[in-house]
Amino acid sequence: MRKWVPLCLAILPALAATAEANNLVSVHKNGALSPANFNTRAKAAIGDIHLATQTTEFYKIRYRSVDAKGRPAVLSGLLVLPHGGAPRGLIVFDHGTISHREAAPSRYTGAAKSSEEQAATLAFASGGYAIAMPDYPGLGDDKGIHPFPMARLSSPSSVDLIAPARAAAQQLHITVGRPLFITGYSEGGAIAMWTVRTLEQSPAMAAQLTASAPLSGPYDLSDVTPRSLLAPSANATVFAGRLYLMAYLMHTAYKNRGVKLTDYLAPAMALVVSRVFDRGLTDEVIVKRLVVTATLLRAKNSMDRLTTPRLREALRKTDPADPIMRELLENNCYDWSPRARMLLVCLQSDPLVTAENTHETLRAMRGRGVSLLTVQEHTLTSPTLTHITAIVPALLQARRFFDERGQTLSRTNPPQ
Structure with missing residues (x-):
């Protein structure tokens, strides 16, 4: 055993240097969810189609980004990791509107509660995905003012979380697959849209992106x-x-x-x-x-x-x-041309973030020549759903879309 001590001491600085290079500041375990508890909640919330076979772990991570005014800041977020690994890749989920900073994702411990953090965990973690959720500037640990509803100003917290999330998983010896998926609901849908747009402006970052699914977002803020x-x-x-x-x-x-x-x-x-x-x-x-x-x-x-x-x-x-x-x-983000595959989901009867946001986005993108293959739309039509209760059906649409894109990617690029 002693012969391993010098080797471990030699490795630790390298891991610290890797974390520093990826803007990771710290990782703290918030809690864990057993497969039995996970599946009990999943059956109640989304049915039997997505059940867990391994423990799901929740980590608060702190990372370097910028605040609402573009100044350097240390922000916080949540990283959800299946204990046995996430071979299907990393999903960045951008949450909906909150103003209470202690309701931010990084505070989630896995305790049973009706929250977007739990909904996203139940929808994605059982499928072999890791999930990263930014708190945004002005929420969680950041003491500034959250720039609601200016998604362009919040999106760096989403973009800048990707590398630290992967670095944290590596530090915890949990393997996360290469595919990268972006999604978000309500305000988070618009932040997800801006995140994808930012990623696609950089060839290196665009190469990481597999697909996205902005959900019921206010993409047109000016009309x-x-x-x-x-x-x-x-x-x-x-x-x-x-x-x-x-x-x-x-x-x-x-x-x-x-x-x-x-x-x-x-x-x-x-x-x-x-x-x-x-x-x-x-x-x-x-x-x-x-x-x-x-x-x-x-x-x-x-x-x-x-x-x-x-x-x-x-x-x-x-x-x-x-x-x-x-x-x-x-901060409008509807009239542009995405290149990676995208699914837009909305609720037809949504009175808070109306479906017209999504319909107008699709019309604008089609007007720019974006094909049916690149951007698709799914409208939830149940009259019993509200903006709050539609999150689970919307997340399940995103999950199916990501599963399909991941399978297509696997067939196109089989393991060497």
Whole structure:
């Protein structure tokens, strides 16, 4: 045994140097999920089609990237690893909208909870995939302001997680296959789209990409998304969701760009928005406080009493002179030409991130000559699904698509 000690001591600096080169800062085990517990949850959530045969492990990783203003920062994320290895490759999953930093993926331990982290784990980990989930700037360990819904500004956290995730798996002696898949839901769908676009701008990074599946994302921030947020709704739950998203957008602009909230929101709502996102409250509590304020202002499920004419006009006219609209325009990500295979998934009846986001994206890509083979669309049509409950069906569509692409890749490039 002693003869191995010098060898191990010699290897450790090399592993540390490899981690440093891949921008990995640290790895910490959060917890593990036994096959029995995994399968009990999987059967309840997604049926018997994806069952685990090995322990699933959860690691918080910290890595070097940039914050919302492009400054160097150490960000956090979650790495999910099947203990026996992930021969089918690495999936980067970009989560949906949250403002409570302690709800970020890196905090997930494997405990039973209704969350995107659990849903993504159940959908992908049993198939031989490793999963990396960025927290994003302003969430998890980063103390800045999350730039919601500016996916271009959040996407570096996704791109920059790829190498550290692979380095962490190597450090843990868990083999992860070469294929790379990108997906994400809601806000994460747009971040996934920007991640793919960024990867394809670099020949070296584009060569890593196998396929992607952006799911129900707000790809058009300057037209489709504002129209849906401003639309009145007879459904109080839908209105509350739209109010939360609009308030979060305003808070981001206030904190990161210095806009004056009373230029865009009624004074009482501006006061609440300026404070409610900074107090470490859960998203559920934030929504309740926003709804109480809207009720006191007699909003009646309409944004008209909560917003100013300036905001409504800037959004309706797509006015680039307005600082908020200018940033929304800069973060659009629907009118471009992907090269790697892509599946777009949306919910036809989604009132929060409308299906028109996906339909318009597909029309724009087809107008640029992107073929049916390169980009496909799948629309979930069940009338019982909501934006929240559609995540599992959307993830299963992504899983099937990734499985098919991986099998095609294996046939095209068989092991040597």
